[in-house]
Amino acid sequence: MKKLFRAVCLTIISAGMVTAGDVTGKVSFSGAAPEMARLRMDADRFCRAAHKSPVTSEEVVVNKNGTLKNVLVYIKGSVGKHSAPKEKALFDQQGCVYIPHVLGVQTGQPVEIRNSDNTLHNVHTLSEKNPAFNAGQPIKGHKLTKTFEKVETFKVKCDVHSWMGAYIGVFDHPYFAVSDDNGSFTLKNVPAGEYTLEAWHEKYGTKTLKITVPATGKTTAEFKYPN
C-alpha cells in the first residue's frame, strides 16, 4: 500500500515538473540598417564628456548578424496567476542614456530607477494605464523604486535631456524577453499549450505568431522585421 501511494505521488509530481517548455528564437531584420541620428548631448557638460565617440539613437539597432535588438517578445494575454517577483529590475541612467533601452517587468515587481550620472535626470513615464509620474533625480546614486500594476508598454523620457528615451513593458506573467545583441530571445518554462507570441518594436510595431509549447523541450519562433 505504501509503495503504491509513493508511486502515485511521484507520478503526479513528475507530471507537474515536465509540463513546461522554453520558447526560443530570434528577430531578424532584412534590408539595409537605417542610419540612426546622432544624439546631440552638448547641452549638458557631463553628458558630453561621458562619451568619447558619438552616440546614436537606439530607435533601430540592427546587430552585426542582421538581427534586430530591443524587441520585446512575450506571450500575449494572461497565462495563469503569478505572484510578483521580489527581485528588483534595474532601470539605470548612465552616460545620459537609459540602460536598458527596453525593459520587461512583471506587474508588482519593484523597479529600481537609478541615476548613475553626476547630473540631474528626471524620470517621466508616459504610461496611461499605470499612474504616470515625473520624478527628479538630482544626484549620482539616487534611487527610486516604483511598481507598475497594469499591463502596458509605455515610454519613459527625461525632461532634462530630450534625447533620452526608453520603454518599459509590464506583464502579468513572467513569459517575456527582450532580444539581445544577437537578436535572440528565450522565454523559459512556458506551460504547455497554444499561445499567441507577440513581438513589439518601438518603430516597426507588433507582429504575432501562433505557437504551440510542448510539455517538454523547446519551441522556436522567428520574427522578421521590418516586413
Next chain:
Amino acid sequence: MQHVAAATPAAAGAHHEEHAGFWRTYVFSLDHKVIGIQYMMTALLFLFLGFTLMMLMRWQIAYPTRGIPGEWFALLPAVIGLAAVAVGAYSKRRLTLLVGLLFGGIAWLVWWMVSDETLFPEGIMLPELYNSFGAMHGTIMIFLGVVPLAVGGFGNYVVPLQVGAPDMAFPKLNMMSYWSYFAGGVVMLTSFFVPGGAANSGWTSYPPLADIATTGQTVWLFGMVFLITSSLLGSVNFIVTIVQLRAKGLTFMRLPFFVWAQFVTSFLLLLAFPPLEGAAILQLMDRLAGTSFFLPSGLVISGQVLDVAGGGSPLLWQHLFWFLAHPEVYVLILPAMGIVAEIIANNTRKPLWGYRSLVYASIFLGFMSFIVWAHHMFMTGMGTVISTFFQTTTMIISIPSVIILSALIISLWGGSIRYTVPMLFAIAFLPMFGIGGLTGLPLGLAPTDIHLHDTYYVIGHFHYVVAPGTIFALFAGIYYWYPKVTGRMMSEALGKVHFWGSLICMNGIFFPMLIQGLAGVSRRLYDGGTQYAHAQNVLQWNEVMSISAWALALFQIPFILNFFWSMKKGKQVESDNPWGATTLEWQTPTPPPHGNFTSIPEVYRGPYEYSAPDAAKDYTPQNVP
C-alpha cells in the same frame, strides 16, 4: 496687552461687547482693532513660514550637491516657539502661547519635510520640491503675508481711528473677511500634504503647466478663491468707511496720507481681483471639469497630444492674472508709503512736503496701474504697437511713484529729525524703494526686457521694492503704533539691532541678484545656475546671498523677542500720545476702547500741523480747535 474697561460708547454704531466671553472678544470679534491684530499676527506667522521656505531653498541654491542640515533650519522656529510657549504658560498669556505653538508647528513642518528621504534624498532638495517651495514662497509672502499685514492689519486697526470712526462701516463683513483669509491660509497649508505636494507652477500659475500640474495646484486655486474673497470684502469695507464715516470736519484733503493710501489700495483690490478670481475658477474647471479655457488645440505634452477639447489660450490666463497682479504690486507698496509718510511727518516735526501732490499722485498711480499689465508679457510675442503702448504707460506710471518718493525725501529737508526706530526704517525705505523703482525701468522697456525677463534681475527688482521696501515700512509701522496698541514702548536698542542687521542683510541678498540677472542667470533654477556656462562667473554670489538670508533670519530674533517681551515689560507710555503725533488715532485712550473715542471727534485742521509758528507745542492734533 493692557485691558481697558470698555468706555461708554461714544458714537452711534458702537457695539456692546463689554460682557462678551473669550471667543467673542478675541476670536470672533467684530471690533476692527481685534480683527486688525488677528490679521497682523496671522500675517506675521505666514511671513515667517514663507521666509523659512526661502531659507531652505537658499541652501539648495548655494550648495546644490550638499545635504541640508535640516535640524538647524528647524531650530530657529523651534527655539522661538519654545520661548513663546514658556513665556505664555508662565504669564498665562494665551496669545503668546498660541503663537509659540504655531512657531512650533512651523519647526515641525520643516523637520518633517527635511527628514523625508523621498523629498530630500540624502538631504538634497528634489527639483520638484524646489519648484513647490518657490511657488508657495511667492504666494505666501504676497497673499498671506504682506497684503494681509499692510491692508488687513494696519488698515483695519488704524483707518477707523484716523478717520474718527467708532469702527469699520461693516463690522460683520470685516470679521468675515478675516476668516475667509484664515480659511484660505489653512487651505494653502494643507496643499503641502496632498499627493504631489503643494502647487509647483510658480506663484503666477501659468497654463498649460498649471492646468496639468499635480493636485496641489487645485488646492492652491481653492485657496486663492478664499483669499481673493477676503480682499474683496475688506476693500468694500474700507471704501465705505473712508467715504461715509469720517468725523465732522475731516474733509478728504485733511485725511492723513495713510488713509489716502489705503483708500486707493482698496479700489485697486476691488477692481483688479475679480478677473483673477474668475480666472482661478476657469483654471479649476480646466483641471476638474474637462474645459479648455487655457488649453489650446493640438497641445503636445511629452510627445503626446493632450486629450482635451482645446480651443483655449494660455495667454488668456496671463492677461487675466497680470491684470490683477500689476495693481497688486501697488497694493503692496501704497500702504507702505502711507506708513512711511506718517512716520516721516511725525519724526521730522514738520508737515509733509507736497501733501496734495502725494494725494493726486496716488490716485493717478492707482488709475495707471490698470493699464500697464502687459509689461509682464513683453516676451509673449506681442506686436510692436501694443508693446509701445504698454512701454509708454509703464514709463508714465513711474512719474507718480517718483513724485511720491521725492515728496517723502524732500519732507526730510529742514526737519528736526528724531532717529527713532520707526524713523530709521522709514528713512531706509526711501533709497531701497528708489533702487527697486529704478531697476524696474529696464524691465518696463521691451528692448532691455528681452535680456532681463525671467532672470534674477527681476527677482532682485521686485524684492527691493517689497522686502527692504514694503516690509521695512511694515516694521516701521509696528514699532510706531505698538505703543497705541499695547501701552508700552518697544525697546529702542533691540530695534536698532533689528534695523541695522536687516538693512545690511537685505542688501546682501538682493543686490547680487541684479548682478546675476544682468549676467543672464534665469530665475527658478533649482541649482542656482550651475549647469549654465553664462552663469559660471557669477555663481559665487549664491553663497553670499544665502548667508545673508540666514543672517537676516537671525536678525529677526531681536524683533520677535522685542515684540513679545515689550508687551509686558516694555516701558509704559507716559501719555496716550508718546510720539507727539497729530493724527486722530493718537487722541484716543491707550489702547482705544470699543467705540474708539470717548467723545465724538471733530476735526479742525490738517493732518500734519507740526511746528506751527504760533502754536504752544510743536504739534497740534487734528481735533484741537
